[in-house]
Amino acid sequence: MKKEGYKSVKRMTPAMRTIHWVNFFSMIVAIATGLYIGHPYYQSFIADPAVDKYVMAWNRWGHFMVAIIFDVTSIIVAYLYFFSRFEQPWRKVIPTKQNIKEFFEVLLNLLTLNRRKNFDSSHADSFNTVYFTIFHILLAWMLLTGLQLYVHGLASGESSIGAWWPWMLHVATDWTIPVTGGTLMDVRISHHYTMWFIIVWVIFHIYYQVWRTIYWREGDIAIAFGGEKFVKEQKEA
Amino acid sequence: MGIDKHDSVKSLFTAQSAKVNTNRGDAYYEKLYAQCRARLDELKALAPLNNRMDFKESIEEEGLDRRDFMKWASATTAMLMLPASFTPLVAEAAVLMNRVPVIWIELQDCAGNTEALIRSDGPKIDEIILDIISLEFNETLMAAAGHQAEKQLEDAVEHFKGKYLLFVEGSVPMGMDGYYGTIGANGETFIDHLTRLAKDAAAVVAVGSCATFGGIPAAAPNPTDAKGVMDVVKGKPIINIPACPANPSNMVGVILHYVLTGGIPELDSLLRPKFAFGYRIHDNCERRAHFDAGEFVEEWGDEGAKNNFCLYKVGCKGPMTFNNCSIVRYNEGVNWPVGVGRGCIGCSEPDFWDKYAYERPMANANIKAPTGGVEKSVDEFGLGLLTAAGVGIAIHAAASAVAGKKSEEN
Ligand code: SF4
Ligand code: SF4
Numbered sequence: 090m091k092k093e094g095y096k097s098v099k100r101m102t103p104a105m106r107t108i109h110w111v112n113f114f115s116m117i118v119a120i121a122t123g124l125y126i127g128h129p130y131y132q133s134f135i136a137d138p139a140v141d142k143y144v145m146a147w148n149r150w151g152h153f154m155v156a157i158i159f160d161v162t163s164i165i166v167a168y169l170y171f172f173s174r175f176e177q178p179w180r181k182v183i184p185t186k187q188n189i190k191e192f193f194e195v196l197l198n199l200l201t202l203n204r205r206k207n208f209d210s211s212h213a214d215s216f217n218t219v220y221f222t223i224f225h226i227l228l229a230w231m232l233l234t235g236l237q238l239y240v241h242g243l244a245s246g247e248s249s250i251g252a253w254w255p256w257m258l259h260v261a262t263d264w265t266i267p268v269t270g271g272t273l274m275d276v277r278i279s280h281h282y283t284m285w286f287i288i289v290w291v292i293f294h295i296y297y298q299v300w301r302t303i304y305w306r307e308g309d310i311a312i313a314f315g316g317e318k319f320v321k322e323q324k325e326a
Numbered sequence: 327m328g329i330d331k332h333d334s335v336k337s338l339f340t341a342q343s344a345k346v347n348t349n350r351g352d353a354y355y356e357k358l359y360a361q362c363r364a365r366l367d368e369l370k371a372l373a374p375l376n377n378r379m380d381f382k383e384s385i386e387e388e389g390l391d392r393r394d395f396m397k398w399a400s401a402t403t404a405m406l407m408l409p410a411s412f413t414p415l416v417a418e419a420a421v422l423m424n425r426v427p428v429i430w431i432e433l434q435d436c437a438g439n440t441e442a443l444i445r446s447d448g449p450k451i452d453e454i455i456l457d458i459i460s461l462e463f464n465e466t467l468m469a470a471a472g473h474q475a476e477k478q479l480e481d482a483v484e485h486f487k488g489k490y491l492l493f494v495e496g497s498v499p500m501g502m503d504g505y506y507g508t509i510g511a512n513g514e515t516f517i518d519h520l521t522r523l524a525k526d527a528a529a530v531v532a533v534g535s536c537a538t539f540g541g542i543p544a545a546a547p548n549p550t551d552a553k554g555v556m557d558v559v560k561g562k563p564i565i566n567i568p569a570c571p572a573n574p575s576n577m578v579g580v581i582l583h584y585v586l587t588g589g590i591p592e593l594d595s596l597l598r599p600k601f602a603f604g605y606r607i608h609d610n611c612e613r614r615a616h617f618d619a620g621e622f623v624e625e626w627g628d629e630g631a632k633n634n635f636c637l638y639k640v641g642c643k644g645p646m647t648f649n650n651c652s653i654v655r656y657n658e659g660v661n662w663p664v665g666v667g668r669g670c671i672g673c674s675e676p677d678f679w680d681k682y683a684y685e686r687p688m689a690n691a692n693i694k695a696p697t698g699g700v701e702k703s704v705d706e707f708g709l710g711l712l713t714a715a716g717v718g719i720a721i722h723a724a725a726s727a728v729a730g731k732k733s734e735e736n
Binding site for chain 1: 347395413500595598604605607608609617618619620621622624636639643645646647648672675676677678682683687688689690691693704707708709710711715719725726729730731732733
């Protein structure tokens with residue numbers, strides 16, 4: 090149902106959309122279970138025998154499962170970031186003159202409530218790409234601090250999949266202890282704070298996509314679902 | 327003593343790995359056994375140092391028989407992660423402990439570790455052993471005072487140069503050139519006192535959280551700029567035995583290990599012996615099943631408390647604390663903090679007073695928010711952040727609705 094004078098542009102491949110929604114559901118589960126692990130906010134009924142409940146254990150199980158899914162999608166995203174055949178986001182993040190200009194133009198567009206729009210809105214713009222990059226940095230931080238917290242439970246140096254796993258986790262994440270402040274508790278606090286930053290990130294992300302859809306009138310919200318949006322045909326085109 | 331302790335101490339000291347290895351294979355243990363045997367024979371040839379008690383007599387005086395002693399020896403062998411065949415060696419080493427001189431000094435502290443090792447309901451073998459180790463100098467316990475005490479210290483250092491274990495209790499105040507803490511008629515600062523005595527020691531053992539990481543004197547705002555021993559003493563093997571107070575079993579373990587092997591035990595990255603600090607409280611806690619079940623004490627004295635539920639929601643920090651309280655317990659295995667119904671406060675971890683010791687889960691702890699200064703709980707800060715973002719979005723949305731310009735339609 091294309092409108093006259095508009096053409097559709099492809100913005101997200103099926104793989105990208107799959108990752109987007111996998112992340113969406115993983116995040117909801119991670120936050121719900123993570124808040125419980127940080128501070129068990131609902132109570133299991135005292136009358137039940139302990140074997141039937143396993144409430145904390147299920148929460149932790151869920152948390153670790155979505156964490157692993159997150160880890161896998163993060164690795165794919167990191168790969169696509171540099172080697173995608175579709176669009177390589179790193180090109181939009183490096184601070185070239187053109188990227189910086191575009192970044193501020195998009196920001197001004199938002200601040201002037203769409204009274205100024207001097208950029209090509211058909212492609213992923215620098216502003217949004219920077220914003221997504223921040224998200225993936227936050228996620229990587231969650232991954233590293235989370236695995237550090239996780240390896241505390243493998244103190245014997247063994248795991249069900251062998252000794253290499255805790256060894257690798259120590260090598261890959263022990264540095265987060267001094268970086269966050271020197272104690273295991275600092276890693277936990279940092280992991281918890283980062284969750285809040287991610288929630289705030291998500292809130293603005295959703296708002297911004299809806300706002301663009303309403304004011305730009307290019308169907309941006311459809312990108313995450315159908316993979317396409319619409320832009321006006323350039324007059325000279 | 328012929329064995330080159332310095333080298334064996336050094337090589338053990340540099341062992342680096344996070345793994346607790348309880349089975350190193352027969353070849354390793356056979357070699358170690360021979361080494362320990364030789365070491366004990368050597369020590370046996372030496373006369374006991376000028377010490378107050380004979381081990382066998384002390385045991386009999388306390389009404390313990392040889393069976394109790396052997397039970398203790400096998401438990402201690404297991405604690406040190408040695409195979410059962412080492413039990414007779416450990417028993418022998420215990421009797422020979424009066425051959426190794428120990429100098430015990432106190433800096434900025436409450437003498438709680440000294441108290442821990444001398445006070446317990448019925449003195450049992452750990453405590454007896456700490457009575458018979460050749461404690462050449464200990465301010466709290468000895469009779470001498472003033473110049474006499476100082477003289478005794480000088481004599482001990484002179485006599486046992488390079489051979490004594492220096493036990494340090496208490497933190498080192500670094501502020502004001504160290505003049506927050508001085509000792510003796512000459513007003514020697516704690517910094518100088520410690521460095522001087524450490525110079526001639528075979529190894530330095532920091533006992534308790536203050537001596538290891540600064541402990542309570544180093545808690546915010548740390549007025550005396552208190553530091554742990556490992557931040558002050560350089561170029562000496564250091565063993566940290568944190569906890570508030572350090573468990574006498576772990577002190578005995580370290581001395582025994584030294585008597586037995588002439589070296590110091592394998593250490594973790596915070597210089598804590600792995601035999602004691604290699605495991606997490608939470609993984610050996612008797613309330614762990616309630617944690618997994620989600621059964622928590624909600625407030626002190628409630629139904630959950632009566633049922634010995636998990637103490638996580640009243641602030642137990644067992645999940646982030648490495649120590650062996652949940653295994654060896656205190657006072658000869660009588661009980662331990664979580665056993666009596668209050669959570670672990672992470673006393674064996676750095677900065678425990680500021681970062682662990684509150685009776686709430688971490689998410690609700692009042693700690694410094696990243697905005698600086700203001701004490702806030704992590705979740706309060708997060709909700710504040712969320713509210714700020716929400717308000718910003720609401721303003722933008724309202725402004726857009728009123729004054730926003732929709733792009734032209736064709
Ligand atoms: S009481 Fe503490 S150490 Fe024990 S299971 Fe609960 S949280 Fe873990
Ligand atoms: S249970 Fe925790 S707070 Fe208590 S002595 Fe052990 S490590 Fe310290």
